[in-house]
Amino acid sequence: MKRYLTILIAALALCSCNKPNLDQSHALIDVTPTSLAGVWMLESFDGGNTLAEGDFVYIEFVRSDRSYTLYQNVGSMYTQTMRGNYFIENDPELGAVIRGNYGTEEYNYFDWSHRYIVEMWADGIMRWTAKDDREDISVYVRVEKLPEM
Helix, strand or coil: CHHHHHHHHHHHCCCCCCCCCCCCCCCEECCCHHHHCEEEEEEEECCCECCCCCCCEEEEEECCCCEEEEEECCCCCCCEEEEEEEEEEEECCCEEEEEEEEECCCCCCEECCCCEEEEEECCCEEEEEECCEEEEEEEEEEECCCCCC
16 A cells, blocks of 8 residues: 555655746636546656656546546556546635545555645646645646557
8 A cells, every 4th residue: 555655646746846937928727627637647747857768657637527547657667557536626825726535446545645736727737736845846748648558
C-alpha cells in the first residue's frame, strides 16, 4: 500500500516546477468536470524537470462520474494503473481546489495526501499547486488520446 501511495504522490505532485510562460495572451478557464475531462500528460515537475526518457504519467478524467484513471511507469518497466474519484471545490480566495481518492484492484481507496489549487488555460495547460505546500507544483498538458502502452 505504501508503494502505491508513493507512486500517486510522485505522479500527481512531483514537487515544485517552474510556471509555464503564461502571459496575458493565455486565457484562464473555469475548472469544472467538463473542462477537466480528457487525457492529460505530466509535462514537468521539481523545478521544471521532466521525466526520464521512456517514463510517463497520464491522467484521464471522466466528466460523467467524476472518476479518473492514472497510468504511469515511473520507476518501473511496467505500466501501473490506479483509479479513483475526484472532487472540485471552489475556494473564494484560491479558486478551484481538487481533491480525490485512489486505489487499485488489490487495495481499498485512500484519500490523496494533498488538495491542489488548479489553474487551467484554454490552450491546454494545467498547473496543480499543493494547497499546503506552495512549492509542490506539477504542470500537465492536454493530449488528444492515450498512447499505446
